[in-house]
Amino acid sequence: MILLVHSNMSAITDFIMWADVEFAMQLELLETKRFDTQDCTIIDLSGADKLANIAQGEPLYVVCHGGEGSSTTYLDGEEYDWQALGKDIGTKMSAHAKDIILFACYAAHGQQGHRPIDMFATGIQSAGKKGVKITGYQGATVTNTMGTVTAREFGGVNHEPILVANAQPSKMKKAGKIDNQLRDTFTPQIQFDAFLKSVPKATPRAKAIAAADKAESFYAAFSKAFIEKQLYYPVGHQNALPIVVYAN
Secondary structure, three states: OEEEOOOOHHHOOOHHHHHHHHHHHHHHHHHHOOOOOOOOOEEEHHHHHHHHHOOOOOOEEEEOEEOOOOOEEEEOOEEEEHHHHHHHHHHHOOOOOOEEEEEOOOOOOOOOOOOHHHHHHHHHHHOOOOOEEEEEOOOOEEOOHHHHHHHHHHHOOOOOOOEEEOOOHHHHHHHHHHHHHHHHHHOHHHHHHHHHHHOOOOOHHHHHHHHHHHOHHHHHHHHHHHHHOOOEOOOOOOOOOOEEEEEO
16 A cells, blocks of 8 residues: 555645655555556545555555654645654554555664654554554665666666665765756656646546656656766665664
């Protein structure tokens, strides 16, 4: 299941978030092996009661933004405390739910015990859920299908599915410049906005697929440039590895 941390997903127009959802869809299908039905449930916080339907072995992908040193997560004008969010999700999710992946930058950044992932786990635990595995990353993440495919193609190594940008200030400055240049060149947001306008009643699944499609050239060029300029952490680097905590 995929949860967008927002009260009304129809208000979300950010191509990055919807492309993230498409990536989560791909990962979920690999985990659940529902290749025949291509079945993925996409919800927002208004539909959180559906968390009770998570089946055994089914992961939950939590899609939102995160900030370095921040105790809150945000998405399109809405902000939520990590611990309160964990409690809300934990209260409503199925007892079968044992695997949560945080699609948020800096979810595992900071001092152990005080990181967003720790606060989220505390919230899950306070809701009476135990043995839940929660995965997050220390830095700015790239959670995109084409981004990962391109990194693997040009990196010469088997990058993890989720990519992490190198946090050195000089590299982050260069990364921001490349990001802005490529957005101007490939116009993924403008193209996605045009899709939303032309298909006002598009389903969440259709939005996710369209966002990934409109951003395909952008993310291919983005990841190629990041590999060439060494702006991703290399495979195996401690800052690129997933951080796992358990709500016990």
